[in-house]
Amino acid sequence: MDVLQLLLSGLANGCVYGLVALGFVLIYKATEAVNFAQGDFMMLGAFVMVGLVNPHFMGLNFWLAVPIALLIMGALGYLLDLAVLRFMFGQSQTAVVILTISLGFVIRFIAGVIWGHEPQSLHSPLALGDVRFGGVVLSLADIAVIVVTLLMTLALWQFFQRTKLGLAMQAASQNQMAAYYMGIPVKRVQGAVWALAGIVACVAGILYASKGAIDISSGFIGIKAFAAAVIGGFGSLPGALMGGIIVGVIEPFAARYLPTGYSQIAPYAILIFVLVFRPHGLFAQVRVKKV
């Protein structure tokens, strides 16, 4: 029973990592850039929701606030691309990495100014109930996280495989020049994917905030989500979810069975291990480049 409980709570945590990792993968898949600010996006999404729902801010109804928050974060993602990242078009990947790291700093600063530095909790209907079957207790939020994450991954995966826009995104990343020649508006497609990443981050933020308190440094779980994305193989959507679940499940077990001090190391140790022995992740999408 104990093992099952750990497994399930790890699964719920892992799904949050997986959702943040999905954001990384989306942007990586379509623009070949890595958004180091994705964790901070998630934090911002959660705080936007707090601002809309909590009584001492606007006090809207939860279900009304969800679409508004998603819209705000989507618009923010698009505007960010329009105002900042579009100028990086044609620059090196590393420049984008550093740019997004500093964007993360700025987002954390702005969120701190608006919502303060104390931990806050979201007034969410998901945070209330518990469900128990057998000896296992799962909160409603945990179940919501698992279900929403699975649906999101499936939807996004199908989106990339089937729809015209999804295919355009893939084309734009595989060869920008050729995509231009084929009439794909590469810059606008990239804007769309940033908006999408903002929305995914907001979903992750709402779910994360439903599970517990958030503060402005919650965005650092982005680093664990990195581990998830890399383990899954950057660029694979189901891989990101798998990686997230692996990291999420290993964490509670490491905390339970390893001596203190060693348990926090586990996700990063796995990350390094995977990078050294399978540099392109478990779901590799790269073949050796021929010159």
Add this chain to the structure above:
Amino acid sequence: MRFHFKTSYDQDIRLFPDWWNFSLYLALLLLMLVLPWLIDGFYLGEVTNVLIWAVAGLGLMLLTGQTGQVSLGHSAFMALGCYSCVNFMELGLPFLAAFLLAGVVTGIIGAIIAIPALKLHGVYLAIFTLALAILADDLIVILEPWTGGVNGYFAPVIEIFGIEINRWAAPETWYYLALGTSVFVALLYRNLLRSPLGRAFAAVRDSEISAQAMGVDVARTKTMAFGLSCAFAGLGGALMGLFAGAFNNETFNFLIAIQLLMMIIIGGLGFIHGAFLGAIVIAFLPQFLSILTDNLGSASIPGLETGVFGMILIAFILFEPMGLYGRWLKMRTWLELFPFARRDMFRRQKTYLKTERLR
């Protein structure tokens, strides 16, 4: 405007291109030597801090600016340098020997770590090194017998040839230690760039494939770059920890590594001057901001420093990717060529992206 009429190949790789240039740097060195008589103890401490950051920055510059590999994990190597220096001193080695040995040890360990990391490119290397930096934080806590764990260490007394280096009683001694180290590292760096190895670094940065075609051993070059870079970062870290007086796992947080990377970008990637200019920005920005908020009469805003730092960095990446030193180069060229300078002389080359992924 000065013209260089070259009569031998040696002129291309001279340490200083001409007498004018040499005398400028000589004047700068003299100014730095008499600085303790010109400014008071507080500012001397700040300048010492700048020089220490610059030493660590030169380390990362060698890797990122010269060889084109991004590292977000240099705080781990700074910590390694600091803790090994202190441990050597506890074993009874004199400070100078312990200090240099710490640099060597950090360099060797860095080179060993680089061997698996070499297979990774760009973003993957950045993530790998970021994971290293976070692991280092936990490892310091685990390796308590050598590191003092969470309680940390108090810096032992430093003596060089019988002179005690004390930050509070005699700030100029610390200043000269930092100055000596930074001049030593900068000269080493400059000489490295003139050597075949330095040329190989630049070749690897500009194109790995062409470097390979020219007969450069890419794997060996990258390992050397990583090792040397870690050695310099280790020296910088040792100075930083000892200068702070007390240090624990938090002193070498992974945010330090990110700050270091941002610092060299603000200063100017690929220039020795860039490391120093960036260090000036990073060391004086907190002071400047606190003076500013005091004058505006508002209470201090938590997190303002990193927020402003992030904004400055975004502005630099968007508008001046060559950093402060690059801006100075542009202004100097404009003045030297006066009516003939053209904007496109410094135009960035754009590349269209292609991926190696298939789906």
